[in-house]
Amino acid sequence: xxxxxxxxxxxxxxxxxxxxxxxxxxxxxxxxxxxxxxxxxxxxxxxxxxxxxxxxxxxxxxxxxxxxxxxxxxxxxxxxxxxxxxxxxxxxxxxxxxxxxxxxxxxxxxxxxxxxxxxxxxxxxxxxxxxxxxxxxxxxxxxxxxxxxxxxxxxxxxxxxxxxxxxxxxxxxxxxxxxxxxxxxxxxxxxxxxxxxxxxxxxxxxxxxxxxxxxxxxxxxxxxxxxxxxxxxxxxxxxxxxxxxxxxxxxxxxxxxxxxxxxxxxxxxxxxxxxxxxxxxxxxxxxxxxxxxxxxxxxxxxxxxxxxxxxxxxxxxxxxxxxxxxxxxxxxxxxxxxxxxxxxxxxxxxxxxxxxxxxxxxxxxxxxxxxxxxxxxxxxxxxxxxxxxxxxxxxxxxxxxxxxxxxxxxxxxxxxxxxxxxxxxxxxxxxxxxxxxxxxxxxxxxxxxxxxxxxxxxxxxxxxxxxxxxxxxxxxxxxxxxxxxxxxxxxxxxxxxxxxxxxxxxxxxxxxxxxxxxxxxxxxxxxxxxxxxxxxxxxxxxxxxxxxxxx
Numbered sequence: 001x002x003x004x005x006x007x008x009x010x011x012x013x014x015x016x017x018x019x020x021x022x023x024x025x026x027x028x029x030x031x032x033x034x035x036x037x038x039x040x041x042x043x044x045x046x047x048x049x050x051x052x053x054x055x056x057x058x059x060x061x062x063x064x065x066x067x068x069x070x071x072x073x074x075x076x077x078x079x080x081x082x083x084x085x086x087x088x089x090x091x092x093x094x095x096x097x098x099x100x101x102x103x104x105x106x107x108x109x110x111x112x113x114x115x116x117x118x119x120x121x122x123x124x125x126x127x128x129x130x131x132x133x134x135x136x137x138x139x140x141x142x143x144x145x146x147x148x149x150x151x152x153x154x155x156x157x158x159x160x161x162x163x164x165x166x167x168x169x170x171x172x173x174x175x176x177x178x179x180x181x182x183x184x185x186x187x188x189x190x191x192x193x194x195x196x197x198x199x200x201x202x203x204x205x206x207x208x209x210x211x212x213x214x215x216x217x218x219x220x221x222x223x224x225x226x227x228x229x230x231x232x233x234x235x236x237x238x239x240x241x242x243x244x245x246x247x248x249x250x251x252x253x254x255x256x257x258x259x260x261x262x263x264x265x266x267x268x269x270x271x272x273x274x275x276x277x278x279x280x281x282x283x284x285x286x287x288x289x290x291x292x293x294x295x296x297x298x299x300x301x302x303x304x305x306x307x308x309x310x311x312x313x314x315x316x317x318x319x320x321x322x323x324x325x326x327x328x329x330x331x332x333x334x335x336x337x338x339x340x341x342x343x344x345x346x347x348x349x350x351x352x353x354x355x356x357x358x359x360x361x362x363x364x365x366x367x368x369x370x371x372x373x374x375x376x377x378x379x380x381x382x383x384x385x386x387x388x389x390x391x392x393x394x395x396x397x398x399x400x401x402x403x404x405x406x407x408x409x410x411x412x413x414x415x416x417x418x419x420x421x422x423x424x425x426x427x428x429x430x431x432x433x434x435x436x437x438x439x440x441x442x443x444x445x446x447x448x449x450x451x452x453x454x455x456x457x458x459x460x461x462x463x464x465x466x467x468x469x470x471x472x473x474x475x476x477x478x479x480x481x482x483x484x485x486x487x488x489x490x491x492x493x494x495x496x497x498x499x500x501x502x503x504x505x506x507x508x509x510x511x512x513x514x515x516x517x518x519x520x521x522x523x524x525x526x527x528x529x530x531x532x533x534x535x536x537x538x539x540x541x542x543x544x545x546x547x548x549x550x551x
Contacts (some may be wrong), residue, residue, distance in 0.1 A: 022379060022387075022388045022390060022449065022450065023377065023390060023411065023447035023448065023449060023450055024447065024448060024450040025392065025423060025445060025446070025447060026410065026446040026447060026448045027085060027086050027445075027446045028086075028392075028423055028424065028425075028443065028444070028445040028446070029082075029086040029426060029443070029444055030417060030424065030425070030426035030427050030428065030441040030442065030443050031052075031062045031080055031082075031088070031441060031442040031443075031444065032056065032058055032061055032062055032063060032428050032430075032440075032441035032442050033056070033058025033059060033060040033061030033062065033063045033428055033430065034058060034060055034061065034428055034429065034430030034431075034439065035056070035057035035058040035059070035072040035430055035439055036055075036056070036057040036058070036072070036075075036430075036432075036439045036440060037054065037055075037056045037057070037058055037063070037078065037416070037428075037439070037440060037441050037442050038054050038055055038056075038401070038416045038440055038442070039052050039053070039054035039080075039401050039402070039414040039415070039416060039442045039443075039444070040053060040054045040055070040101070040102060040103050040104065040401050040402065040414070041053050041054075041102075041103060041104045041105050041401065041402045041414065042105065042402050042404050042412060042414040042444075043105045043106055043107055043113065043404070044107065044404065044406075045081060045089075045142075046107075046111055046142050047083070047089070047142075048083070048084050049081060049082050049083040049084055049089055050081070050082055050084075050404070050412060050444075051079065051080070051081050051105055051113060051144070052079075052080045052082070052414050052442060052444060053077065053078070053079055053080070053102035053103070053104070053105045053115055053117075054077075054078055054080075054101065054102060054401070054414075054442065055075040055076065055077060055078060055100070055101035055102065056075060056076055056078035056093065057071075057072045057073070057074065057075050057439075058072075058428075058430070061428045062080075062088060062091060062428075063078065063091065063093065064091060064093070065091075065092065065093040066093045067093065067095055067096055067097055067121075067124045067125075068097050071097075072432075072433065074097065074098055074099055074100075075095070075099050075100055075101050076093040076094060076095035076100050076101075077093070077094040077095050077100050077101050077102040077115070077117045077119075077136075077138075078091065078092075078093055078094075078102070078442075079091065079092040079093075079094060079102065079105075079115070079140070079144065080442065081144050082444065085446075086444060086446065090143075090144050092144060094117070094125045094138065094146075095119060095121055095124060095125055095126065096119065096121025096122060096123040096124040096125060096126045097121055097123055097124065098119075098120040098121040098122070099119075099120040099121070099133070100117065100118065100119045100120065100121055100125075100126070100136070101117060101118055102115050102116070102117040102118075102138075103116050103117065103118065103159065103160055103161055103175075104116040104160065104161065104162055104163045105163075106163045106164075106165050106171075107165070108139070108165065108169065108200070109165065109169035109200075110169065110200070111142055112139055112140060112141050112142065112147065113139070113140040113141075113144075114137065114138070114139050114140075114163060114165075114171060115137065115138040115139075115140065116135070116137060116160035116161075116162075116163050116173055116175075117135075117136040117137070117138060117160070118133055118134065118135060118136055118158065118159055118160065119133065119134055119136040119151065120132065120133045120134075125149065126149075126151060127149060127151055132153075132155065132156055132157055133153070133156075133157045133158060133159070134151050134152060134153030134158055135151065135152045135153055135158045135159075135160050135173075135175070135196075136149065136150070136151050137149070137150045137151075137152075137160075137173075137198065137202050139202060148201070148202055149202075150198075150202040150203075152183050152184070152196075152204060153177070153179060153182060153183060153184055154177065154179025154180065154181050154182030154183055154184035154185065155179055155180070155181045155182050156177060156178035156179035156180065156184070156186075157177070157178045157179070157191075158175065158176070158177045158178075158179065158184060159175045159176055159177075160173050160174075160175040161174055161175040161176070161217075161218060161219045161220065161233075162174050162175070162218070162219060162220045162221045163221075164221045164222065164223060164229070166223075169200050170197060170198060170199050170200060170205070171197070171198040172195055172196070172197055172198075172221055172229065173194075173195070173196045173198065173221070174193065174194065174195050174196075174218030174219070174220070174221040174231050174233070175193075175194060175217075175218055176191045176192065176193055176194065176215075176216065176217040176218060176233070177191065177192055177194050177209075178190060178191045178192075183204075184207070186209055186211075187209035187210075187211065187240070188209070188211050188212050188213055188216075188237070188239075188240045189213055190211075190213060190214050190215055190216075190237075191211070191214075191215040191216060191217055192209040192210065192211040192216050193209070193210045193211050193216040193217055193218040193231065193233055193235075193260070193262070194207060194208065194209050194210075194218065195207075195208045195210070195218065195221065195229075195231065195264070195268055196208075197268075206268065208268045210231075210240075210241045210262060210270060210273075211235065211237055211240055211241055211242065212235065212237025212238060212239040212240035212241065212242040213237055213239055213240065214235070214236040214237040214238075214255050215234070215235070215236045215237070215257070216233070216234070216235045216236075216237055216241075216242065216260065217233045217234050217235075217260075218231050218232075218233040219232060219233040219234070219283075219284060219285050219286075220232050220233070220284075220285060220286050220287060222287060222288075222289070224263070224289055224293075225289060225293055226293070227265075227266045228263060228264050228265045228266055228271065229263075229264040229265075229266075229268070230261065230262070230263055230264075230287055230289070230295060231261075231262040231264065232259065232260065232261050232262075232284040232285070232286065232287045232297050232299070233260050233283075233284060234257035234258065234259065234260050234282070234283040234284060234299075235257060235258055235260035235275055236254075236255040236256055236257050236258070237255075238255075241262075241270060241273060242260070242273065242275060243273065243275075244274065244275045245258055245275045246258050246275060246277050246278050246279060246282075246303075246306040246307070247279060248277075248278065248279035248280055248281075248303070256279070256280060256281045257277075257281050257282060257283050258275035258276055258277035258282050259274075259275065259276035259277050259282050259283065259284040259297060259299055259318075259320065260273065260274070260275055260276075260284065261273065261274045261276065261284065261287070261295070261297055261322065261326060263326065272325060272326050273326075274322070274326040276297070276307050276320055276328070276331075277301060277303050277306055277307055277308060277318075278301070278303025278304065278305040278306030278307060278308040279303055279305055279306060280301070280302035280303040280304075281301075281302050281303075282299065282300070282301045282302070282303055282308070282318065283299045283300060284297050284298065284299035285298060285299050285300075285342050285343060285344070286298050286299075286342070286343070286344045286345045287345065288345050288346060288347050288353060290321070290382065291351075291382075292323070292324070293324040294321060294322050294323045294324050294329065295321070295322045295324075296319055296320070296321050296322075296345060296353060297319070297320045297322065298317065298318070298319050298342045298344070298345040298355055299317075299318055299342050300315055300316065300317055300318060300340065300341050300342050300357075301315065301316060301317075301318035301333065302314065302315045307320070307328060307331055308331065308333065309331070309333075310332065310333045311333050312333055312335055312336055312337060312361075312364050312365075313335060313336055313337040313338050313339065313340070313361060313364075314337075314338060314339050315335075315339040315340060315341070316333040316334055316335035316336075316340050317333070317334040317335050317340045317341070317342040317355065317357050318331065318332070318333055318334075318342070319331065319332055319334065319345070319355070319380070319384055321384065330383070330384055332384045334355070334365045334378065334386065335359055335361050335364065335365055335366060336359065336361020336362060336363040336364040336365060336366040337361055337363050337364065338359070338360040338361040338362075339359070339360050339361070340357060340358075340359040340360070340361055340366065340376065341357050341358050341359070341399070342355065342356075342357040343356045343357050343358070343400045343401060343402065343403070344356040344357075344400075344402065344403045346403060346405055348379065348405075348531070349409055349472075349529060349530050349531045349548050349550075350499040350530045350531040351382070351499065351530055352379050352380065352381050352382070352387060352499075353379065353380050353381075353382075354377065354378075354379055354403070354405075354411075355377070355378050355379070355380060356375075356376070356377055356400050356402075356403045356413065357375075357376050357400060358373050358374060358375050358376055358398065358399040358400050358415075359373065359374055359376040359391070360372065360373045360374075365378065365386055365389055366389065366391065367389045367390070367391065368390075368391050369391050369393075370391060370392075370393045370394050370395060370398075370419075370421075370422040370423065371393075371394065371395035371396070371422070372393070372394070372395055372396045372397050372398070372419070373393070373396075373397045373398055373399060374391040374392060374393035374398050375391065375392040375393050375398050375399065375400045375413065375415050375445070376389070376390075376391055376392075376400070377389075377390050377391075377392070377400075377411075377413075377447075378390065392413075392415075392423050392445060393415075393417065393419055393422055393423055393424060394417065394419025394420060394421040394422030394423060394424040395419055395421050395422060396417070396418045396419040396420070396438055397416075397417070397418050397419070397438075397440065398415060398416070398417045398418075398419055398424065398443065399415060399416050399417075399440070400413060400414070400415045401414045401415060401416065402414040407472050407548070407550070408471055408472060408548060409448075409449050409472075409531065409546070409547075409548045410446065410447060410448045410449070411446075411447040411448075412444065412445070412446055412447075413444070413445040413446075413447065414442070414444060415442075415443040415444070415445055416440035416441065416442065416443055417440055417441055417443035418437075418438035418439060418440045418441070423445075424443060426441075427441055428441050449531075449546055465481075465482045465483075466479065466480070466481050466482075466534070466536065466543060466545050467479070467480045467482065468480075468534065468545065468547045471547045471548060472547070472548035472549060472550045473521070473523070473547065473548070473549045473550070474549070474550055474551075475522070475523070476520070476521075476522055477520065477521040477522075477523070477547070477549070478518065478519075478520055479494065479518070479519050479520070479521070479534055479536075480516050480517070480518050481516060481517040481518075481519075481536060481538075482515060482516045483515055483516065483517070484515060491537065491538065491539045492508060492510065492517065492536075492537065492538050492539075493506060493507065493508040493536075493537050494506070494507060494508075494510075494519055494534060494535065494536050494537070495507075495534070495535040495537075496521050496532060496533070496534055496535075497532065497533045497534075497535055498530065498532055498533075499530055499531050499532070499533075504523070504527065504532070505521060507519070521534075523549060525551075527549060527551060528551055529548075529549060529550045529551045530548075530549060531546050531547070531548055531549075532546070532547055532548075532549050533545065533546050533547075534547065
């Protein structure tokens with residue numbers, strides 16, 4: 001039994017590590033024009049495609065309807081709708097004659113979309129202008145048509161950064177505000193972190209501010225298993241709601257940021273808060289809940305003291321594992337000897353965690369950078385150990401902004417790129433007229449798992465194709481091994497293996513049809529959601545392929 005378990009674990013580690021990459025590009029496309037185009041977030045569309053939001057300064061190429069064409073110093077929010085293979089379904093510029101952009105998009109409970117945007121304009125699509133820069137919420141129907149728009153703010157700057165859809169159809173939004181007059185009146189001054197509750201009509205039901213006398217910003221909000229909420233961002237305050245900031249200052253004496261993690265109850269009351277970091281800038285961008293009801297928080301750090309150890313370069317991605325009460329269980333720096341940035345962390349189907357960012361390094365944890373800044377994707381386990389690492393991009397600047405997990409185990413990345421080589425093609429070849437540097441496009445990348453393993457002699461002996469459906473599976477899974485030519489079935493069996501290398505089923509039962517072998521798996525109710533592997537043995541030759549089971 002020990003030998004069998006060892007062989008299964010060896011198979012699992014072969015699958016995980018033997019391949020040069022865990023994902024491969026299914027398709028990647030550039031969208032935009034000759035001026036700056038930057039995506040920020042994406043969501044599934046109800047027609048099987050995707051919506052990507054961000055901002056554009058372009059008025060050519062793929063971009064139609066910019067409010068002030070030819071003025072590269074102002075932006076519109078750009079709403080791009082593509083199908084499942086990256087073809088443009090529709091696009092829309094929203095805004096006015098000043099600066100406008102979109103930061104986040106979610107599907108709503110009534111099968112529409114809500115966009116969290118910002119605006120400095122007072123004309124065209126923007127109603128009820130306030131001062132400087134306001135929050136701007138836009139609801140779209142399934143076809144991308146505007147249902148309503150709402151503008152909120154005060155006499156300062158407001159930015160929405162993350163939207164959470166609640167079970168009752170309402171929304172929580174976090175971000176930050178510097179207003180002290182108007183609809184937004186900060187609690188402490190400077191920038192305060194806010195959490196807003198919007199109803200389904202876009203009306204504000206509640207506003208809560210958190211922070212101190214300096215800058216406090218919210219970048220991400222999620223619901224927790226106890227019915228409350230977790231907000232992550234940054235703080236440079238050491239008063240008000242903030243206790244435990246790690247002292248650090250600029251050369252001119254201005255305080256630097258820590259990670260700031262806030263746990264709120266269901267009524268948005270502060271239960272606990274934790275500044276995390278050292279004496280240099282530390283900013284959190286995303287978080288995920290772990291099976292022990294704790295959290296992993298991701299961001300970037302330039303510190304190498306306080307809570308931070310092991311900085312490899314000028315700036316690394318920093319992950320912190322917290323208990324349910326906010327105590328540090330572990331923290332680790334990831335990256336190389338130059339600069340690395342974090343964007344997202346999500347739990348993968350196999351129980352491990354995917355971390356998305358971008359990196360200008362090409363050493364230590366960063367492998368095969370294509371040059372310049374690359375999109376960087378890596379996977380860790382619950383202990384923070386790197387399982388694999390992968391770069392995407394070209395020789396110029398390629399940066400990530402958002403990651404979307406799909407039900408079949410594939411990923412969609414919203415990135416920006418000014419490369420025209422490597423993994424990138426179709427860049428619109430625009431340059432900033434003042435500085436001369438290349439302007440980025442939206443770069444949307446579809447990834448699929450590349451963890452299928454075929455014995456080197458399998459395909460040379462058998463011309464086969466293994467199909468799995470449904471994938472993801474639920475209560476029943478069918479495997480069809482199609483083949484051509486002659487095949488000997490005396491030594492056929494198959495095995496279902498979980499991501500820890502444990503065997504769940506081994507059988508030699510099958511149905512034989514014309515040039516195909518059909519076999520099945522009926523998972524027990526105790527089988528958890530995750531990535532599983534089917535291992536086919538045929539005449540001493542082995543084929544292994546992953547699939548997803550959702551409980």
